Amino acid sequence: MKYRSLYIKVISALLVFGAWEIAGRIPISYAFPTFFESMSALARMTFDGSIFVAYSETLKPLVIGVAISTVLGIGLGLWIGLSERFEWLFSPIFIVMQAAPLAALIPLLVMAYGIGLTSKVFVVCIMAMPVIVLSTSSAVRNTPSSMQQMATSFLAKDHHILLKIIIPAASPVIFSGLRLGVSAGFIGAILSELKITPTGVGDIISYSRSIADYPSMYAAIFSIILLAVLFLNLLEKIENLLFKGNDRGYVTD
Amino acid sequence: MIVDMSQTNSDFAGVQQPEQDIAVSVRGVSKNYGAVEALKDMSLEFPRGQLTSLLGPSGCGKTTLLKIIGGLLKPDSGEIVVNGKPVVGPGPNRAFVFQDFALLPWANVLRNVAFGLELRGVAKSEREDKAAKYIKDVGLAGFEQAYPHELSGGMRQRVGLARALSVDSKVLLLDEPFSAVDEQTRRKFQEDLLSLVANENKTFIFVTHSIEEAVYVSDQIAILLPRPSRVSEIIRPSSFRLKGAENIRRDPEYLDIVDEIWASLRNYVE
């Protein structure tokens, strides 16, 4: 059953898209286009190249922000997980960042960083970083102690224990935080384009919405989701590659 | 055959031979876990180039003692001296085989075995060559790429053993290293240990529950009392090796000494 998982994916996709098409045809709302209308809008945007232009704009803050959040987030998360002092001082910041309604804070960001790339990168970071930091730090605390002891007995230095024991042991949870962080980063990038300055894909969404071109709006949203899902799958591949033995399969197998 | 017996721990200091070269000495070590007294004022010396077995009831504190010697636990009082220097933590002169194996679940056999070398900064190709050799020695050739969860209990134990042997330390702390392997393999490993003792002057501290094994491989056997643990006797069954593993099972001297240990162990159980 080599292709089983592919079949399952295709079937469930067909079901959902079918439901979408039907819902669009009823229609459940005049603002809800059918699947085919949306896909033809997507095809149109792909062929006239406008979607690529938009993404070249959107991906800039996204990539920068996600890269910063990943590196800084995992680093800070490790530090918070390891040092009680650091946790005491800094975990409130991330809880605040995580809980703060970003939309309400955007004026502050605009004030401080203007309406350019910096603000957008900032939004992406604010969205992506806290989950990464908090997951990493909680995972670090659950590292099996017998393995730490083993490494110590084989003369592991602190950085060895960190890199070779704590990170691999914590990796499943770090990666689940990372997934959420990266997707939050996607959302942040779009949000910043909707709320700070409409450029790129956010512009397509808000413009087609304001001219009631709903198929284009849904097509743009669909393309973001598609991109994010592809990216998350890539992330999962990386996880499986880096920490192969951590994948012990499913209990039902 | 020499059998020294020092009935109590306080006598013990008197019988030690000063001319002997002591690799590890345990001096008045106590250790409590909360209300549980694991070790109480324990003193014991491990001569260099010899194999010392620790025999004692389950839960008496053998693992605790080994971990203290290994520098993984701090004693509540007392000290450990290795090669004349007090122990403050783990060191390259000691390698550990863990009772619960302590393998990295995310690493395959090759990486697990090479892990000790990896931590010492040995280059990848070199450490993998070395690891491959030890994997073969413990009979796991062909399983280099397997992950711990794909191995049987005994195979996991052998991975832990190979890891400790590969770092080539002078003192080896073995916590029930053969408990899950079959007799045949165990016999081979015993021979390997003995040849390491004889040819490379390594010092072994060895926990086992098999009296026969202890008698066969040990230069000295320390018999521990149950919790709180102290040394009750030291026995030196030093000449069986020469007779060969095949023959000793029916050797009356061997059987006598097993009975003797058996008798002194059972004394306090119940």
Next chain:
Amino acid sequence: MIVDMSQTNSDFAGVQQPEQDIAVSVRGVSKNYGAVEALKDMSLEFPRGQLTSLLGPSGCGKTTLLKIIGGLLKPDSGEIVVNGKPVVGPGPNRAFVFQDFALLPWANVLRNVAFGLELRGVAKSEREDKAAKYIKDVGLAGFEQAYPHELSGGMRQRVGLARALSVDSKVLLLDEPFSAVDEQTRRKFQEDLLSLVANENKTFIFVTHSIEEAVYVSDQIAILLPRPSRVSEIIRPSSFRLKGAENIRRDPEYLDIVDEIWASLRNYVE
């Protein structure tokens, strides 16, 4: 003393006594893990009210066989019949002692021991009384409230043993149940097992690496070939128990049979 020997697996069907009551029978079972062939067309019968030991090299598939009998793994082919019914999954008629203990780290000793009963829906006070009794039997009185990570290796093993005994199943599957306990305790447990066999007509399937232990406690010993595992011989060393544990060590008959097993085990290793 009776020693039956059936040289090969194919002969085996012929030697079984039809009048004997068979509790568990393994019929042509094969199991592969990916490319690793663990069991290959294995057939074996376990008479009711007897203790059968499985002896074989580490990694040959003993645990795999036990898990298949326990209904925890599905064989690739063949079937298991318990009390005349084919096994499709775990059942209350079989209890398991796991090689790696499988204790719940978040539960204390009392709850761990009572866990089998808890899953069978026994009321709290009743199951805790029962668990307390078995905890005492395995020598852990006083540790009821301790958590697994506060126990020594041997103590953990005894918790797993107490849990399996407390559910009072007719068939017990014991995977190296005494590997981490001291000789004295092991001897006591062996006596306990034997009295369960004698008085309660329980059927034991017992994995061990100690030939001496197998010879002492077993009604029949199945010697397994290395991977892919089949039964190479069945040995029935049935009369040593009567002689008493104390005396058999020097008994020449005992020594002969140990040597015999040893010889046949070593045949194929290397």
Next chain:
Amino acid sequence: MWIRGYKLPAMSSLLVWGLLWEVVGQLGMTFFIPPLSDVFVTLFEIIGTPAFLKALSETAQAFCAGVFFSVAIGIPVGILMGRSRLLDELLLPWVNIFVSAPLTALVPVLMVLFGFGMKSIIITTTLFGIWIIILNTRAGVRQINRSLVEMATSFGASPMDAFLKVYFWAALPEILGGVRIGVIRAVKGVIIGQLLISIVGFGALFELYASNFLMSHFWAVLIVLFTLAFSISEFLGYLEKKVAYYAASR
């Protein structure tokens, strides 16, 4: 954090940050950040007003319901996904999709399906909280020591027993970590729901205060929210510490 043998309460570091805020506010660097003391004065002024109490109850209701659904759905789904290949293959793509869908964009669809009332806000809150709970639970379950599962099965555990007595507990450290983050995210979710769907509750207050530049009002409401997020997070952190004794020895 310990100072001279005294354990400082976890939130005490907020005092440090609060002090920093006060200083920045007093310096008058920007009208956006009024001194913390002003914010507190405003907070006490508005805290008893009917508008505030109404917003509080609307927000609390939506939040509690949203958290309840994220936990009650997220944990079982996460466990099932970590346990069964079929379910994982079926659900993971959709989890990934929902995780990555910009919620702001999903909201119109939600509104179409569920209307503008409480229901849509609760769903938005749930959508914020649930994914990390599912993902963390799944990660926790996949790390479970297989022997524990086999042990429970061998003693005849029913699927429900296995669920409640083994999977849940074995993955509990990860689950709690996930719930903690999920709940904090839900605080944000409920506000965003209130801002995007229909402007009610604290969302309405934020909108009103921000658009009228009533900065100390704005921060006062934000402080109420942060306090909420903190106390929940600290409570869950306390639970996490309770399971720490076995988390590292699984």
Next chain:
Amino acid sequence: DTLKIALAETPSDELAAFFVALDRAKANGLDYEWTAFSDEELAVQAILSGQMDIGFGTPYSAMQRSKAPIRIIFQLSKLKFFPVAVEEYTDLSQLDGQPIMLHSRGGGTDSIANVIEDRMSMSFGDRSYVPGSSNRVVAMLAGQADATILDLSNKNKIIAEAGDRFNVLPMFDVDASDEALFANLDWIKDNSEQVDILVEALVSVWQDMAEDPTVISRETNPDGPIGQLPAEILAELDGFYTEAVAGGLYDPNGGGRIAAKADLDWYAAAGQLDGNPEEMNIEDFWYLAPLDAAMK
């Protein structure tokens, strides 16, 4: 049936007059409830999907593109926007070639900018978009931009906050609608009684307000959504309405045909409507019966 009103923003000073009208309508037997949405598009979608009855906004493109028969019934306010620039600019023509900050592509401010370019035969430089008037105020205050277009209340705020740094540039009058009430035609016909009561109340308030702007603050229900606003905001109600009435923000006649015609011209020029405004039929966008009835 309860009338469900979709507001495009949370109740604030600008909506005080509308709520006064609602109170009067209630006295005449209208049963209503309102929901505030974060922006006009959401309110439009709510009407399109039938979950709300009457919405706020100027949904011309939705009317043209979607299959739903949406009609405007009352003009609430005119497009009164104020170009604001840093003090070195005193006249619109000076902004030729200068960058400007607007709300969104295709939005109201964008169309104003288009029309300004048209009438003054000039062209702005780069247009950057910052949604939300208050965000644009912040960006101006922080020196992120030199020129923008603001609504009345945000213009007042920026001048109050830093009047010395910014100028309000004079601009021509516009009759087109900024906010209007709209609904689905089928629904309007089914509920003409309710619609009539509401429009009548609106007309009466709008006319009273034209005579005396303080009527709003006097008639505001202290327990209603406006009465509950912070005192800081309530204190400015009279000032706001006096200035708004003086500035012609509110048409006492509810817009009607004049406004409809102006809207078509304006939104076609602004790019929200496709086609020639001369050829468009007012009846496709407005439903005038209730207003006509109220004006009698």
